Amino acid sequence: MPSKASSAPRVLYWFxxxxxxxxxxALTRALALKPSTFVPVWCWDPSYIYGHRVxxxxxxxxxxxxxxxxxxxxxxxxxxxLHVVRGRPEQLLPIxxxxxxxxxxxxxxxxxxxxxxxxxKVKEVLAKEGVEVVHEGGRHLYDPDEIIKGNKGKxxxxxxxxxxxxxxxxxxxxxxxxxxxxxxxxxxxxxVDTCFDKLCGPNxxxxxxxxxxxxxxxxxxxxxxxxxxxxxxxxxxxxxxxxVATFSKPHTAPTSLEPSTTLLSPYMKxxxxxxxxxxxxxxxVIEEWKKKGSKGGKETKEPENMFGQLQFRDMYACAEAAGxxxxxxxxNGVCRYIDWKLQxxxxxxxxxxxxxxxxxxxxxERFLAWKEGRTGFPWIDACMRQLKIQGxxxxxxxxxxxxxxxRGQCYISWERGMEVFDEYLIDWDPASNPxxxxxxxxxAFFSQYFRVYxxxxxxxxxxxxxxxxxKYCPELKDxxxxxxxxxxxxxxxxxxxxxxxxxxxYPFPMLDEHKEKDRCIARIxxxxxxxxxxxxxxxxxxxxxxxxxxxxxxxxxxxxxKGKKKA
DNA sequence: AGTAAGTTGCATCT
DNA sequence: AGATGCAACTTACT
Numbered sequence: 390m391p392s393k394a395s396s397a398p399r400v401l402y403w404f405x406x407x408x409x410x411x412x413x414x415a416l417t418r419a420l421a422l423k424p425s426t427f428v429p430v431w432c433w434d435p436s437y438i439y440g441h442r443v444x445x446x447x448x449x450x451x452x453x454x455x456x457x458x459x460x461x462x463x464x465x466x467x468x469x470x471l472h473v474v475r476g477r478p479e480q481l482l483p484i485x486x487x488x489x490x491x492x493x494x495x496x497x498x499x500x501x502x503x504x505x506x507x508x509x510k511v512k513e514v515l516a517k518e519g520v521e522v523v524h525e526g527g528r529h530l531y532d533p534d535e536i537i538k539g540n541k542g543k544x545x546x547x548x549x550x551x552x553x554x555x556x557x558x559x560x561x562x563x564x565x566x567x568x569x570x571x572x573x574x575x576x577x578x579x580x581v582d583t584c585f586d587k588l589c590g591p592n593x594x595x596x597x598x599x600x601x602x603x604x605x606x607x608x609x610x611x612x613x614x615x616x617x618x619x620x621x622x623x624x625x626x627x628x629x630x631x632x633v634a635t636f637s638k639p640h641t642a643p644t645s646l647e648p649s650t651t652l653l654s655p656y657m658k659x660x661x662x663x664x665x666x667x668x669x670x671x672x673x674v675i676e677e678w679k680k681k682g683s684k685g686g687k688e689t690k691e692p693e694n695m696f697g698q699l700q701f702r703d704m705y706a707c708a709e710a711a712g713x714x715x716x717x718x719x720x721n722g723v724c725r726y727i728d729w730k731l732q733x734x735x736x737x738x739x740x741x742x743x744x745x746x747x748x749x750x751x752x753x754e755r756f757l758a759w760k761e762g763r764t765g766f767p768w769i770d771a772c773m774r775q776l777k778i779q780g781x782x783x784x785x786x787x788x789x790x791x792x793x794x795x796r797g798q799c800y801i802s803w804e805r806g807m808e809v810f811d812e813y814l815i816d817w818d819p820a821s822n823p824x825x826x827x828x829x830x831x832x833a834f835f836s837q838y839f840r841v842y843x844x845x846x847x848x849x850x851x852x853x854x855x856x857x858x859x860k861y862c863p864e865l866k867d868x869x870x871x872x873x874x875x876x877x878x879x880x881x882x883x884x885x886x887x888x889x890x891x892x893x894x895y896p897f898p899m900l901d902e903h904k905e906k907d908r909c910i911a912r913i914x915x916x917x918x919x920x921x922x923x924x925x926x927x928x929x930x931x932x933x934x935x936x937x938x939x940x941x942x943x944x945x946x947x948x949x950x951k952g953k954k955k956a
Numbered sequence: 957a958g959t960a961a962g963t964t965g966c967a968t969c970t
Numbered sequence: 971a972g973a974t975g976c977a978a979c980t981t982a983c984t
Contacts, residue, residue: 697963839979
């Protein structure tokens with residue numbers, strides 16, 4: 390292996406999940422190499438966004454975040470900027486390294502399954518070039534691999550479990566709780582004067598692409614990306630000391646027109662802000678509040694406080710990193726098998742997804758109505774329309790629509806719902822989102838399937854006036870409060886007065902909420918008693934797409950748990 | 957074997 | 971706003 394490292398290192402820093410210069414252990418390590426040249430690079434790897442169905446809002450958020458990162462680099466050194474290279478990392482990084490005489494490539498560790506395989510390939514090709522690879526954790530509170538190691542390689546399935554493992558790691562992992570403001574050496578320059586006709590963009594300047602350059606229409610969301618926006622968002626949250634100290638996620642309102650939560654999730658997803666900035670920022674504010682006598686309310690604890698939210702994010706990352714196929718049912722060991730409608734069907738190897746059969750027309754239509762916000766249930770429709778327009782809905786609104794499409798009423802596979810979130814959400818994350826879909830569908834993490842969100846009762850809890858419905862379903866805006874979540878119950882003269890006839894200007898409910906709820910509960914109960922998971926041989930042999938009817942007889946599971954006891 | 961806990965259900969009571 | 975009953979799940983711990 391040729392030794393290029395004899396003189397001062399020339400470092401290429403590969404940004405992926407960390408579009409920031411604050412709270413970055415990996416960046417700190419890169420600079421600790423005291424490089425003579427430092428090139429910040431973004432490789433245009435479309436799969437970075439873990440995307441299959443990336444919507445316009447997420448695209449723009451990403452581009453803005455890349456611009457924001459570049460601006461932050463320039464602020465630290467006027468001759469510095471982000472170099473966007475249009476091509477796949479495993480192909481381009483070796484070329485760049487050769488061209489620019491790079492000795493070290495540094496990146497933030499990513500525990501995602503796709504990313505792990507990509508990074509393995511990149512490491513391999515860079516080793517052939519004699520380039521040293523340095524990677525460092527920092528995306529999470531604790532390195533998911535370390536947590537999993539402590540759990541004998543198994544995924545973390547409860548927050549308690551994760552907390553206990555984290556506690557054990559605590560002592561020898563204290564770096565993870567440092568907050569380093571990155572100090573760029575002003576001497577470090579990019580030193581790049583090479584130009585690749587195609588790879589460095591139309592103006593040969595490695596610029597961040599624009600939406601129009603990529604052929605996309607404008608985004609619709611009011612949420613803007615970038616590390617500056619991220620820090621503004623955190624500062625706003627931390628400025629309200631009492632709110633930080635008494636923050637309780639389950640009690641925040643999904644019906645609120647202005648977000649009742651922090652809206653930090655998209656910034657976390659793209660790494661515009663570091664997890665420790667939120668953790669230690671909140672700790673500091675709460676300590677000061679306590680010193681002044683804890684006025685105004687009672688301090689909340691994990692899991693419902695902000696720290697618990699960050700811990701859940703880590704827990705999902707550990708659950709994803711430990712097993713295979715976290716994003717689907719088939720082959721996924723943590724996922725309970727339930728005989729959902731519209732499941733993915735696979736080819737004989739079990740990898741290629743086949744087209745869905747025709748006979749599921751009723752379910753397909755229900756699914757489309759849900760996706761497009763025309764189910765006839767104003768609360769669901771408002772949430773789904775907000776999701777499409779804004780790329781963000783409140784956590785508990787996500788619960789409500791996810792419950793509806795899966796175990797609550799429609800009995801449609803969580804994979805379908807997850808795909809829609811993948812397309813529309815700005816903050817779609819490969820661990821948290823599949824994890825939450827499994828949670829809500831009672832496929833993993835959560836099992837109390839008899840607790841179903843009501844389509845009227847749930848939004849009524851926090852808003853009797855239906856503000857969110859009036860905003861996103863404007864055809865309903867003149868209905869009286871009494872009928873806002875169930876306009877089909879309004880007498881015809883009320884409908885006429887509201888200039889909206891149900892069945893004409895707004896659809897009649899597409900199903901009977903309570904009838905379907907009872908049916909779903911019964912079906913899930915049956916699936917639970919059979920006890921198959923995504924990696925059960927019955928599921929794999931059955932191609933992961935069959936009704937459980939055939940197994941009911943075999944397993945003889947008619948009675949519930951009490952019947953079992955007698956046997 | 958029994959008990960307690962589990963972020964975020966609903967309806968009905970005070 | 972908070973307690974209880976509803977019907978009843980899993981996991982962890984004793």
